Amino acid sequence: MNWKLAARAAKMNPSVLREILKVTERPGIISLAGGLPSPKTFPIQAFADACAEVLHNDGQAALQYAASEGYAPLRQAVADMLPWNVDPAQVLITTGSQQGLDLVAKVLIDPGSKVLVETPTYLGALQAFGPMEPNPVSVASDEDGVIVDDLVAKAKDARFVYLLPNFQNPTGRTMTEERRAAVSAAAAEAGLPIIEDNPYGELWFDEAPPLPLTARNPEGCIYLGSFSKVLAPGLRLGFLVAPKAIYPKLLQAKQAVDLHTPIFTQRMVSAVMKDGFLDRHVPTIRALYKRQRDAMIAALTREMAGLDVKFNAPKGGMFLWARLPEGIDTVKLLPKAVERNVAFVPGAPFYAGLGDPRTLRLSFVTASVEEIDVAIAALAITLREELELLGEHKLAPAPV
Amino acid sequence: MNWKLAARAAKMNPSVLREILKVTERPGIISLAGGLPSPKTFPIQAFADACAEVLHNDGQAALQYAASEGYAPLRQAVADMLPWNVDPAQVLITTGSQQGLDLVAKVLIDPGSKVLVETPTYLGALQAFGPMEPNPVSVASDEDGVIVDDLVAKAKDARFVYLLPNFQNPTGRTMTEERRAAVSAAAAEAGLPIIEDNPYGELWFDEAPPLPLTARNPEGCIYLGSFSKVLAPGLRLGFLVAPKAIYPKLLQAKQAVDLHTPIFTQRMVSAVMKDGFLDRHVPTIRALYKRQRDAMIAALTREMAGLDVKFNAPKGGMFLWARLPEGIDTVKLLPKAVERNVAFVPGAPFYAGLGDPRTLRLSFVTASVEEIDVAIAALAITLREELELLGEHKLAPAPV
Numbered sequence: 001m002n003w004k005l006a007a008r009a010a011k012m013n014p015s016v017l018r019e020i021l022k023v024t025e026r027p028g029i030i031s032l033a034g035g036l037p038s039p040k041t042f043p044i045q046a047f048a049d050a051c052a053e054v055l056h057n058d059g060q061a062a063l064q065y066a067a068s069e070g071y072a073p074l075r076q077a078v079a080d081m082l083p084w085n086v087d088p089a090q091v092l093i094t095t096g097s098q099q100g101l102d103l104v105a106k107v108l109i110d111p112g113s114k115v116l117v118e119t120p121t122y123l124g125a126l127q128a129f130g131p132m133e134p135n136p137v138s139v140a141s142d143e144d145g146v147i148v149d150d151l152v153a154k155a156k157d158a159r160f161v162y163l164l165p166n167f168q169n170p171t172g173r174t175m176t177e178e179r180r181a182a183v184s185a186a187a188a189e190a191g192l193p194i195i196e197d198n199p200y201g202e203l204w205f206d207e208a209p210p211l212p213l214t215a216r217n218p219e220g221c222i223y224l225g226s227f228s229k230v231l232a233p234g235l236r237l238g239f240l241v242a243p244k245a246i247y248p249k250l251l252q253a254k255q256a257v258d259l260h261t262p263i264f265t266q267r268m269v270s271a272v273m274k275d276g277f278l279d280r281h282v283p284t285i286r287a288l289y290k291r292q293r294d295a296m297i298a299a300l301t302r303e304m305a306g307l308d309v310k311f312n313a314p315k316g317g318m319f320l321w322a323r324l325p326e327g328i329d330t331v332k333l334l335p336k337a338v339e340r341n342v343a344f345v346p347g348a349p350f351y352a353g354l355g356d357p358r359t360l361r362l363s364f365v366t367a368s369v370e371e372i373d374v375a376i377a378a379l380a381i382t383l384r385e386e387l388e389l390l391g392e393h394k395l396a397p398a399p400v
Numbered sequence: 401m402n403w404k405l406a407a408r409a410a411k412m413n414p415s416v417l418r419e420i421l422k423v424t425e426r427p428g429i430i431s432l433a434g435g436l437p438s439p440k441t442f443p444i445q446a447f448a449d450a451c452a453e454v455l456h457n458d459g460q461a462a463l464q465y466a467a468s469e470g471y472a473p474l475r476q477a478v479a480d481m482l483p484w485n486v487d488p489a490q491v492l493i494t495t496g497s498q499q500g501l502d503l504v505a506k507v508l509i510d511p512g513s514k515v516l517v518e519t520p521t522y523l524g525a526l527q528a529f530g531p532m533e534p535n536p537v538s539v540a541s542d543e544d545g546v547i548v549d550d551l552v553a554k555a556k557d558a559r560f561v562y563l564l565p566n567f568q569n570p571t572g573r574t575m576t577e578e579r580r581a582a583v584s585a586a587a588a589e590a591g592l593p594i595i596e597d598n599p600y601g602e603l604w605f606d607e608a609p610p611l612p613l614t615a616r617n618p619e620g621c622i623y624l625g626s627f628s629k630v631l632a633p634g635l636r637l638g639f640l641v642a643p644k645a646i647y648p649k650l651l652q653a654k655q656a657v658d659l660h661t662p663i664f665t666q667r668m669v670s671a672v673m674k675d676g677f678l679d680r681h682v683p684t685i686r687a688l689y690k691r692q693r694d695a696m697i698a699a700l701t702r703e704m705a706g707l708d709v710k711f712n713a714p715k716g717g718m719f720l721w722a723r724l725p726e727g728i729d730t731v732k733l734l735p736k737a738v739e740r741n742v743a744f745v746p747g748a749p750f751y752a753g754l755g756d757p758r759t760l761r762l763s764f765v766t767a768s769v770e771e772i773d774v775a776i777a778a779l780a781i782t783l784r785e786e787l788e789l790l791g792e793h794k795l796a797p798a799p800v
Contacts, residue, residue: 001620002591003646004559006532009507012652039460047463051451060439063447063632095495095636099658106531107409127656131506132406159404191402220401232463234663236495246403252412256527257657258499262665263634 008131015127015349023335024343030375032362033343035169035318038292041285042232043272050271058267066263068255069093070239074270078225078239081278084215090241092250093261097199097226097238101128103257104195104222104240107249108159109134116154116161118146120350120359122169122197125162134159136352143312145175148182155190160222163194166201166209167317170350170361174315177210184216192220199226199238202282204316205290219243222250227269229318230282235265288365289318295369296320296362299376307383311362318365321347324383327390329357336386340378408531415527415749423735424743430775432762433743435569435718438692441685442632443672450671458667466663468655469493470639474670478625478639481678484615490641492650493661497599497626497638499654501528504595504622506653507646508559509534516554516561518546520750520759522569522597525562534559536752543712545575548582555590560622563594566601566609567717570750570761574715577610584616592620599626599638602682604716605690619643622650627669629718630682635665688765689718695769696720696762699776707783711762718765721747724783727790729757736786740778 024031054062069075070093078093079086094100101124109115109132117125119138126136137158140150145165155161163183165175175183187194196213214221218241226238242250254260293314300311300322311322324330330346337343347359367375424431454462469475470493478493479486494500501524509515509532517525519538526536537558540550545565555561563583565575575583587594596613614621618641626638642650654660693714700711700722711722724730730746737743747759767775 001588001593001617001643003593003643004508005649006506006508006510006513008510009649009653012649014648014652015655018655034465036465039464042460042463044455044459044463047459048452048455051455052448055444055448055451059444059447060442061634063442063444063634064439065434065436065628065633095658095662098656102657106406108404108406110406110408113406124656124659131653131656188401193401193403217401228465232664233465234461234463236658236660236662243401243403248414249405249409249412252414253409253531255415255418256498256524256531257502258495258636259524260636262495262636262662264632265662265665 008133011133012130023338029338029341029343030367030371031343032364032367032372032375033345034366035363036366037229037233037318038288038365041288043281046272046277047232047268050268053271054264054267062264062267064263066260068251068260070261071263071266071270074266077270077273078241082241083211084218086241090244090247092240092242092247092254093266094238094240094254095258095261096228096236097197097224097240098124098128099257100224100238100240101125101197103250103253105129105132105134106253107246108193114158116151116158117352118163118168119353120170120347120355121162121352122164123350125197126352138351138353143173144179145173146183148179148186151183152186152190155187155192158192160193160195161187162197163213164197165213166198167203167314167319169200170319170345170347171321172312172314172317172319173321174209180210180213180216184213188217188220194221195224196221197224199224199229200317202230203286203289203318205286205293206315209316214241219245222246230278230285231269231272235269237261237265237269286316292364292367292369292372293320295372296364296376299373303376303380304383307380307387309383318363320362320364322360322362323356324358324360325387326358328383328386330360331357333382333386337379337382340382342375342378342382344379408533411533412530423738429738429741429743430767430771431743432764432767432772432775433745434766435763436766437629437633437718438688438765441688443681446672446677447632447668450668453671454664454667462664462667464663466660468651468660470661471663471666471670474666477670477673478641482641483611484618486641490644490647492640492642492647492654493666494638494640494654495658495661496628496636497597497624497640498524498528499657500624500638500640501525501597503640503650503653503657505529505532505534507649508593514558516551516558517752518563518568519753520570520747520755521562521752522564523750525597526752538751538753543573544579545573546583548579548586551583552586552590555587555592558592560593560595561587562597563613564597565613566598567603567714567719569600570719570745570747571721572712572714572717572719573721574609580610580613580616584613588617588620594621595624596621597624599624599629600717602630603686603689603718605686605693606715609716614641619645622646630678630685631669631672635669637661637665637669686716692764692767692769692772693720695772696764696776699773703776703780704783707780707787709783718763720762720764722760722762723756724758724760725787726758728783728786730760731757733782733786737779737782740782742775742778742782744779
């Protein structure tokens with residue numbers, strides 16, 4: 001048969017990461033790799049009650065075709081929970097926030113369109129944008145997010161800049177208030193739309209992050225949110241908030257893609273969320289993840305002592321970012337770590353341009369404190385062996 | 401802000417149909433318009449039991465991220481229920497079969513690619529393909545489906561032909577065994593891939609339709625199926641079966657779009673389907689829809705007597721196709737019908753090329769027998785008034 005692929009499909013390649021990580025599903029491996037929320041946090045009983053309630057009270061409507069925009073009470077709940085003035089008519093419920101990225105790509109990207117991303121950026125966004133064949137351009141970034149001068153320098157003719165200001169995937173970094181104000185002003189000045197992705201914003205440990213960029217200029221931003229990290233990812237429920245100028249196009253793209261997000265799960269989540277459930281539930285997730293972040297930092301400090309290993313201390317979210325000594329390539333290190341029953345994600349695939357081979361992402365949310373201790377110890381042994389093997393002998397004297 | 405739309409988005413227009421049909425959601429209107437399965441057929445208790453069971457037995461896994469390919473037992477169940485030898489590795493679970501169309505478009509359509517469709521064809525497919533900017537070409541069709549000579553004449557350089565052989569949306573027609581054999585042979589001869597969409601195939605009334613086209617040449621077809629019509633549409637669960645040469649590309653497109661189909665609803669449906677549930681449940685749907693189809697045909701025969709109204713008698717599915725007397729434009733007739741509290745879907749939007757303005761689609765599944773009687777009587781009055789208004793006076797003598 002003459003199966004002729006579209007140009008965009010001919011360019012698609014299996015996710016490097018996915019291929020690498022298949023091996024990490026082996027039993028016995030402690031995975032610090034995947035971005036899987038801790039299943040301990042899933043409110044199973046609340047979901048069970050919500051299913052029973054929805055099917056008992058509104059069974060027929062919960063199983064019928066429904067509006068492409070989403071379930072009205074859920075759209076209202078989203079508008080109510082966001083910290084700026086959102087009209088529910090601007091809220092589109094999506095099949096996970098990943099779908100929001102696909103819709104944005106369809107509506108805003110032509111082949112060759114310049115789109116700006118952080119250095120590094122969320123790999124799933126690069127994958128979602130990819131089929132529309134953009135030219136993704138990395139904006140120089142530091143520990144506070146994109147650097148404004150470089151953003152301004154690259155803004156011309158860019159369709160948008162994609163930013164993840166809170167506890168970014170993969171770096172765990174957060175954009176400061178000062179940087180947000182500067183980025184927001186610079187983007188508005190340049191007429192550059194912002195796609196703001198905020199799946200992790202509720203997972204703060206000591207204090208809530210600064211206001212979203214969208215709150216500062218709602219007409220200039222599309223905001224993407226998710227229920228995956230505060231309730232459960234397996235329902236695939238997210239949302240976007242778009243200016244009225246763009247919303248109808250996103251809605252038409254949504255209709256064409258899957259008619260609507262499953263109404264049953266929308267009603268389930270709406271039922272779970274009533275009576276302030278998230279206000280009671282989310283603090284328990286924050287407390288758990290904070291304990292695990294602390295454990296990971298303690299373990300890294302202890303086990304990597306004397307090695308030239310840099311890592312950050314994220315103020316929330318799920319991920320920590322580390323950089324190993326010169327000469328190390330984390331893609332090559334991974335299979336050796338897996339032999340010692342620990343997995344991580346190499347950092348290079350997260351870069352739109354040339355990746356830094358010394359970087360890696362560590363998730364502190366899926367594994368328990370005990371597992372984190374074991375895993376980081378195993379990672380340190382792997383690293384020390386690799387350094388010796390490389391003849392680098394960069395070991396400093398052991399700490400006293 | 402400088403929101404520059406992608407070319408594909410600039411071309412998107414609000415669905416004519418959707419705008420027209422908004423008015424039909426008014427209370428008091430009997431809608432023969434939407435393709436909504438009868439909510440009486442939704443197995444609410446079975447779903448309630450399945451939710452409780454899944455959350456009790458596998459709550460954490462049912463709420464966690466999952467494989468992009470879909471839930472393995474559900475893929476196996478799909479393979480088992482199809483009437484040819486399907487490897488579960490070829491099954492991809494989709495967020496409704498509409499998503500299958502989006503994935504096919506992404507993988508097979510370049511801007512300007514010729515894609516062949518029936519005359520008329522499923523509007524949702526035209527909408528799903530649209531963002532990839534194909535050149536859709538209508539293949540001449542009769543009451544048995546596409547005409548083979550015209551298919552062959554147009555096959556050159558076409559990326560695929562999209563066919564809905566069973567109880568087609570919008571016409572309700574079914575491709576005969578003879579036509580299937582000829583279409584399958586002609587497509588294979590021309591090297592023309594077939595996208596076979598089969599959401600309605602299980603809804604047969606007196607006898608099962610002939611074997612799918614895909615069963616005759618699995619390497620030359622992508623098959624799309626759905627749980628919407630046999631269980632419930634509000635879960636948005638469908639599937640596709642693709643040859644091994646194409647599957648990896650569809651899977652990559654799926655990952656980029658939404659990571660995976662909600663695993664909770666996949667497990668729910670898998671739990672509902674065990675122990676042969678569909679074998680007991682689907683016959684009740686068939687019986688209900690057959691009664692309602694019979695009622696609609698009887699009402700049309702009675703109420704349209706003496707008018708030049710042609711309609712078919714579908715052997716299954718949800719829709720009946722009618723053609724009104726010369727001079728009638730069903731798009732213009734619709735608001736007048738709505739004034740008389742009945743709604744239908746005009747036929748013209750279902751044509752890739754120039755539509756036949758005299759055609760309309762009537763759903764016999766959502767309204768009850770009593771409602772169908774009232775609605776068809778109201779439609780006949782509307783039509784008679786319109787004919788008089790047109791000065792056409794085509795009224796034949798009233799039947800004795």
